[in-house]
Amino acid sequence: MILVIDMNFKKDSLAFYEFVLPIVSIIKKSHPFLIKHRSELNSKDIDDCERIILSGTALKDNEFLGCIEDFGWIRKCDKPILGICAGMEVIGLVFGSSLQGCLEIGMKEIRLTRKNSLFSSTFKAYELHSHSLQPSEDFDALAESENCVQAMKHREKSIYGVLFHPEVRNREIMKRFILLPNKQKT
Amino acid sequence: MRLGVLFSGGKDSTLALLKAMEKENVVCLISIISKNMESYMFHTPNVSLTKLQATAIGLPLIQKSTEGKQEKELEDLKAAIIEAEKQFKIDGIVTGAIESVYQAERIQRICHSLDLWCFNPLWKRNQQELLEEIVHSGFQVIISGVFAYPLDKSWLGKEIDKELIVKLVKLEKQFGLSPSGEGGEIETTVLDAPMFQRKIEVVDFEVRAEENVGIFVINEARLMKK
Numbered sequence: 001m002i003l004v005i006d007m008n009f010k011k012d013s014l015a016f017y018e019f020v021l022p023i024v025s026i027i028k029k030s031h032p033f034l035i036k037h038r039s040e041l042n043s044k045d046i047d048d049c050e051r052i053i054l055s056g057t058a059l060k061d062n063e064f065l066g067c068i069e070d071f072g073w074i075r076k077c078d079k080p081i082l083g084i085c086a087g088m089e090v091i092g093l094v095f096g097s098s099l100q101g102c103l104e105i106g107m108k109e110i111r112l113t114r115k116n117s118l119f120s121s122t123f124k125a126y127e128l129h130s131h132s133l134q135p136s137e138d139f140d141a142l143a144e145s146e147n148c149v150q151a152m153k154h155r156e157k158s159i160y161g162v163l164f165h166p167e168v169r170n171r172e173i174m175k176r177f178i179l180l181p182n183k184q185k186t
Numbered sequence: 187m188r189l190g191v192l193f194s195g196g197k198d199s200t201l202a203l204l205k206a207m208e209k210e211n212v213v214c215l216i217s218i219i220s221k222n223m224e225s226y227m228f229h230t231p232n233v234s235l236t237k238l239q240a241t242a243i244g245l246p247l248i249q250k251s252t253e254g255k256q257e258k259e260l261e262d263l264k265a266a267i268i269e270a271e272k273q274f275k276i277d278g279i280v281t282g283a284i285e286s287v288y289q290a291e292r293i294q295r296i297c298h299s300l301d302l303w304c305f306n307p308l309w310k311r312n313q314q315e316l317l318e319e320i321v322h323s324g325f326q327v328i329i330s331g332v333f334a335y336p337l338d339k340s341w342l343g344k345e346i347d348k349e350l351i352v353k354l355v356k357l358e359k360q361f362g363l364s365p366s367g368e369g370g371e372i373e374t375t376v377l378d379a380p381m382f383q384r385k386i387e388v389v390d391f392e393v394r395a396e397e398n399v400g401i402f403v404i405n406e407a408r409l410m411k412k
Contacts, residue, residue, distance in 0.1 A: 014189075014209040014280070014305045022310035059294060060278075060303045105298065106291035126287055128294060168287065168310065 002033045002178060003049035007056065007086045009063040011037040019055045022167040023084070026174045027053075038064065038071075046073055050182065051080040053174075054087025056165055059105070059128055061086070068093045080158035082177045085129050088161025092133040092152070100148075102132035108145045110164060116142045116153055117180055118160060118173050125150070125164035132163060158182075187303065190214045190270040191280040192263075192293070193247070195236045197320050197327045197346070198282030198308055198366070200376040203243075204323070205307040206280040207381055213274045215240050216266050219251040220259060232330050232375045232404050235386070242382045242409055248273070264296045271300065278303025284311055285368045313366035314358075317351045324380055328388075330402040331373030332395075334363060339395035342402040346374065375404065384409040 004023055008015040020035060027033055036045055046052070057064060064086050074081060074094045083091040089099060104127035111122050119142075132148030135141055139161075142151040151162045158180055166173040191203045193215035206212050217236040240247035248270050252262035270276050279297050283290045283306045290306060297304035308316065320327060327346045332338065336357070344350060354365040354372075363371050378385035390406040 012209070014206055014307055017205065017307040018305065018309040025310065025312065058303055058305065059298055060301070103298070105294045107287055130298075 001049045002027050002031050003045055003052045004033055004035045005041065005052065005054045006035060006037040007054055007064050009061045011039060015058045015061065019057055023053055023055060026167060026171050027178055031178055046077065051178065054083040054090060056085030056087060059130055064090055078157060079182060080177065080180045083161040085163055085165060088163050089131060089133055091159060091161045092135055095136050095138040097136040098134045099131050100134060101130065102148045103130050104145065104147060110143045110145055110150045112143050114140050114142045118176050123170060125170050126168035127164050129163055187211060187277045188213045188275055189278050189280050190216050190274060190276040193217050193236055194233055195239045195375055197325065197374040197376055198284060200379050201320060202280050202282035202307050204379060204381055206305065212245065213276060214270050215245050215247045216270050217247055217249045218263055218266060219249065221251065221253050235375060235404055235407060238386060238407055238409065239376065242384045242386055244383050260292055267296060267300060278305060280305045280307065282308055284308045313364055313368060314351065314355055316366050317346060321347055325376060326378035326385065327374050327376050328402065329372055330375040332398065332400050334371035335398045336361060337371060338398055339393055339400045342393050342395065342400050385412050
């Protein structure tokens with residue numbers, strides 16, 4: 001079962017359709033899934049799932065930054081995790097990365113900087129963010145745009161973050177993530 | 187949250203409006219009438235009907251016209267949104283964008299520049315499912331424009347129902363047409379929907395068509411009890 005965490009400013013928000021349902025539309029044909037708003041997550045949800053996806057949020061929605069401590073469980077989690085945009089920011093912050101202002105909207109070129117299991121070359125992707133992340137030493141940067149780091153992977157765990165929105169124009173990246181083996185080391 | 191909905195009177199912006207009304211406080215509709223039939227941003231046939239549709243729904247309408255030149259129409263849209271912000275104190279905008287990153291990017295930029303929320307509740311929706319939801323929810327929608335082979339004038343004025351969806355999906359398989367017209371193949375006009383307090387009756391219309399391009403022009407329409 002894949003746990004999809006709704007990172008939006010409130011449960012059942014209007015943004016749910018835009019940032020959570022497109023993720024679900026990619027995984028629903030091949031995997032059972034559970035959607036939970038970040039405010040209602042419990043340890044059973046995390047224990048019961050096989051892998052986890054953290055959604056993005058609306059451009060103006062930075063409310064998730066006020067509850068980073070709720071995501072401390074990510075540090076101990078050995079399951080594959082993918083954070084999209086806001087989700088990447090949360091993952092990075094949990095591991096001590098730093099956030100900075102960086103606005104990107106629309107299709108941008110993403111350059112591969114490190115070989116990885118999600119993508120293998122330069123591509124274009126849809127961006128919608130007002131911050132970027134300077135990953136801590138726990139992570140390898142996998143890709144960058146002209147302005148910032150666009151993808152990262154934890155050095156020891158299958159924990160990935162992408163700043164772009166793969167559910168918009170790069171669905172194959174989502175499909176590769178849901179096929180990653182559990183407890184992958186590289 | 188007080189929201190303004192970008193409203194063309196077609197099925198997508200009307201469904202986006204319905205979803206926004208279910209979740210937040212929609213306080214106005216914003217409609218841009220493009221004089222350019224091939225507008226990059228705005229649905230064109232029967233957009234002047236939005237005034238009657240807004241009355242049917244019971245929401246105020248901010249209506250602006252634009253010459254429809256590529257970037258100038260964005261300035262005109264921004265001016266309309268600024269007016270909505272002043273008149274109705276909106277916190278954000280809702281659009282009916284489904285696939286177009288061109289459209290989404292530009293509206294996101296305008297909203298960001300004005301410090302407004304931007305919501306796209308139909309974003310990435312499966313087009314067949316979207317048509318089915320429209321029919322299932324009780325919308326009355328007619329095809330008011332066709333712009334691609336093999337569509338022709340016989341489609342104009344047809345109501346979208348289960349049978350028509352089957353035909354559109356067949357055309358997707360045969361010719362690669364987007365069933366909900368996301369590629370600009372089809373334009374639609376909504377005559378009734380769940381949040382309409384009254385429905386619209388077409389009194390007089392004309393069909394202007396040539397081969398695979400045509401529009402169903404509503405010359406006169408009136409509001410009817412539901």
